[in-house]
Every structure is written in C-alpha cells, then in structure tokens.
Amino acid sequence: MGRTRTYSWEDPEIPARAARGMAGLDFLREVQAGRVARPPIGRTLDFELDEVEHGRAVFSLLPGEEHYNPIGSVHGGVFATLLDSAAGCAVQSTLPQGMAYTSLDLTVKFLRPISVDTGRVRAIGTVLNAGRRIALAQAELVDAQDRLLAHATSSCMLFPVPA
Structure with a gap:
C-alpha cells in the first residue's frame, strides 16, 4: 500500500505583491498571522513561521516520511530549505519598504540525522551583519x-524592489 499526501497553495504572486509594499518585518508578521498567504514551499514541505522580530526568524517542521531520502532519514535538502528560510527571513525582517533580498550562498553543516522520531525541529535564523x-x-x-542538528551561514544581496 502506498502513502499519499495532498496539499494546496495560494497564488504566489499575491504575497509577492504584498511584500513589495511593506517593510520586511511587517510583511513577515502578516504571513505569520495568516493575513498574507504562506509561500508554496511552506505548504509543500509543511513548515511554519513561528516567530519573527527584527533580525531574527524561527521556522518549525514536524518531520514526516514524505521528507525522507532513500536511506531512511530526512533529506538534507529539507534541512537546507529550513535553514535558508530562517536565515533569509531574518535578513528580510531588517529591510525597509522598497528593499528586497536574495540569497547569494548557503553553506550547511549537517551534524545529526533527523527522522520521524526526532520530533519537531526549529530553524532559528539571526542576522550577523547587515551592510x-x-x-x-x-x-x-x-x-x-x-x-x-545542522548549522548554516548565508550571504544575502540587498537591492531596491524593481518598479
């Protein structure tokens, strides 16, 4: 017997449009409160934005079999996605309206395996330096x-929101 999972997501242009019109922290708080739709990747992997403040963002995930790689543990790409989201949104939380960011790089160190037995995990992102x-x-x-369980560093490029 196979296993199935069904999920849905909103049009990603709607939150993208909202992000362009708000300061980063305000936008992330709207997403956290459910007034702006979660991005499709959050629905796909089923992770949540739990906390956000200036220079800090926390996401959580309850690992499931749908996150597994062929050797029976959570795929490193899931780790990396959570870490990239936390680091990137920590940066976004510092940006004024009219500014955006994109990740330039992500360096991940995997320290422990994760399985369904691990329980809920949290990715805690903080800004180290903002130029x-x-x-x-x-x-x-x-x-x-x-x-x-894992650690990452990320450099993000900051730029004005295109008109």
Missing part, C-alpha cells in the same frame, strides 16, 4: 532539547 548591499546571517536547526 548596504550584503547581509550575513546564520541559522541553527535544533530539536526539542535544543541539540544542534
């Missing part, structure tokens, strides 16, 4: 006992 054109952020992936 005019480049921001440096880090993110830690931890379990319920705050054991470090």
Whole structure:
C-alpha cells in the first residue's frame, strides 16, 4: 500500500505583491498571522513561521516520511530549505519598504540525522551583519532539547524592489 499526501497553495504572486509594499518585518508578521498567504514551499514541505522580530526568524517542521531520502532519514535538502528560510527571513525582517533580498550562498553543516522520531525541529535564523548591499546571517536547526542538528551561514544581496 502506498502513502499519499495532498496539499494546496495560494497564488504566489499575491504575497509577492504584498511584500513589495511593506517593510520586511511587517510583511513577515502578516504571513505569520495568516493575513498574507504562506509561500508554496511552506505548504509543500509543511513548515511554519513561528516567530519573527527584527533580525531574527524561527521556522518549525514536524518531520514526516514524505521528507525522507532513500536511506531512511530526512533529506538534507529539507534541512537546507529550513535553514535558508530562517536565515533569509531574518535578513528580510531588517529591510525597509522598497528593499528586497536574495540569497547569494548557503553553506550547511549537517551534524545529526533527523527522522520521524526526532520530533519537531526549529530553524532559528539571526542576522550577523547587515551592510548596504550584503547581509550575513546564520541559522541553527535544533530539536526539542535544543541539540544542534545542522548549522548554516548565508550571504544575502540587498537591492531596491524593481518598479
């Protein structure tokens, strides 16, 4: 017997349009409150934005079999997506209206395996340095006992929102 999973998402242009008209922290708080739709990747992997403040963002995920790789643990791409989201949104939370960011790089260190037995994990992103054109952020992936599962650093390019 196979397993199935069904999910839906909203038009991604709607939140993208909203992001262009707000400061980063305001936009992320609207997403967290459910007044702006979650991005499709959040629905696809089933992770949530739990906390956001200036220079910090926290996402969580309850690992499921749908996240597994062929060797029976959560795929590293799922780790990387959570870490990239936390680091990137930490940067976004510092941006004024009219500014945007994109990830330039992401360096991930995988420290422990994750399975359905791990329980809920949290990716905690913080800004380390914010310049005019480049921001440096880090993110830690931890379990319920705050054991470090993975760590990432990310450089993000900052730029004016295109007209």
